[in-house]
Amino acid sequence: MILVIGGAGYIGSHMVKELISHGREVVILDNLTTGHRESVPDGEFIKGDLGDENLLQRIFKTYPIHTVMHFAAFSLVGESVQFPLKYFENNVSKTITLLKVMLEHGIKRFIFSSSASVYGEPEEIPITENCSVRPASPYGASKLMVEDILQECDKAHGLRYISLRYFNAAGADETGTIGENHNPESHLIPLVLKAAKGEKKNITVFGTDYPTKDGTCIRDYIHVTDLAQAHLLAMDVLENGESSNIYNLGNSHGYSVNEVIETARQVTGLQIPVKEGPRRPGDPAILVASSEKIKKELGWQPRYQDLKTIVKTAWKWHSNSY
Numbered sequence: 001m002i003l004v005i006g007g008a009g010y011i012g013s014h015m016v017k018e019l020i021s022h023g024r025e026v027v028i029l030d031n032l033t034t035g036h037r038e039s040v041p042d043g044e045f046i047k048g049d050l051g052d053e054n055l056l057q058r059i060f061k062t063y064p065i066h067t068v069m070h071f072a073a074f075s076l077v078g079e080s081v082q083f084p085l086k087y088f089e090n091n092v093s094k095t096i097t098l099l100k101v102m103l104e105h106g107i108k109r110f111i112f113s114s115s116a117s118v119y120g121e122p123e124e125i126p127i128t129e130n131c132s133v134r135p136a137s138p139y140g141a142s143k144l145m146v147e148d149i150l151q152e153c154d155k156a157h158g159l160r161y162i163s164l165r166y167f168n169a170a171g172a173d174e175t176g177t178i179g180e181n182h183n184p185e186s187h188l189i190p191l192v193l194k195a196a197k198g199e200k201k202n203i204t205v206f207g208t209d210y211p212t213k214d215g216t217c218i219r220d221y222i223h224v225t226d227l228a229q230a231h232l233l234a235m236d237v238l239e240n241g242e243s244s245n246i247y248n249l250g251n252s253h254g255y256s257v258n259e260v261i262e263t264a265r266q267v268t269g270l271q272i273p274v275k276e277g278p279r280r281p282g283d284p285a286i287l288v289a290s291s292e293k294i295k296k297e298l299g300w301q302p303r304y305q306d307l308k309t310i311v312k313t314a315w316k317w318h319s320n321s322y
Contacts, residue, residue: 050070108160119133170187215258233298
């Protein structure tokens with residue numbers, strides 16, 4: 001049985017859906033701060049907090065859990081700069097509580113939702129796992145701290161883990177039944193689609209003078225179902241006794257902000273008003289991943305690599321959800 005922490009959130013709910021479709025039994029723990037109960041109609045749902053040690057003890061005593069997947073982080077970069085202690089408490093301290101209780105119960109397989117933010121300003125493009133890690137925000141720092149803690153737990157206690165460093169998760173399940181639903185929303189594709197629907201007056205492009213082909217930032221978008229598939233592969237290798245490891249997850253291809261907006265216009269057939277704004281501090285011009293390591297070692301192959309396909313799935317969910 002797999003414990004999915006943060007399983008009612010955007011990525012977590014897609015993970016739960018994939019696990020159940022592959023015949024796995026799932027326990028979902030989520031405090032519903034940002035998650036949505038309706039996103040996980042199946043599986044054993046428990047409302048509660050990652051840092052509640054007594055609750056964790058009850059869960060591990062009650063269910064035959066052998067693997068934990070952890071998606072329950074706060075993830076807004078700007079907010080983390082304003083409120084660093086909030087991020088270190090939730091993302092680091094509470095994860096330490098989880099790991100402590102796991103080890104007490106002899107559970108030594110852990111899949112961690114990490115982030116490309118651990119790299120900060122990249123030294124090279126595409127970014128490989130061998131690039132220097134220099135987080136530029138408390139959010140990125142919190143992810144790197146947990147990776148360091150996991151490494152020490154492996155050495156000291158034999159806790160084996162896979163850390164997956166995501167780039168920009170996007171899209172929605174093909175059925176259109178679950179998708180990206182943050183409040184407030186900060187991700188580009190759902191913001192563009194909200195502007196298409198008239199829920200926002202326009203979409204603001206922050207910076208049009210970057211050293212890119214059209215002056216706007218370039219990012220690597222990875223479909224949320226492809227992310228979930230990578231977690232399934234990570235679970236398989238841990239179950240087969242393989243060693244701990246770290247992998248990037250991206251499409252190895254970048255799209256500019258303007259390309260995302262134009263693709264959304266094509267997909268929706270709607271006008272999307274654009275407003276130009278100043279650059280945001282800390283926004284690198286280009287962030288593109290190399291995912292060659294996970295493709296070579298685990299056989300991962302993303303199915304939704306085309307931006308138009310990613311936006312189509314997101315639009316299907318946005319069209320169904322209101």
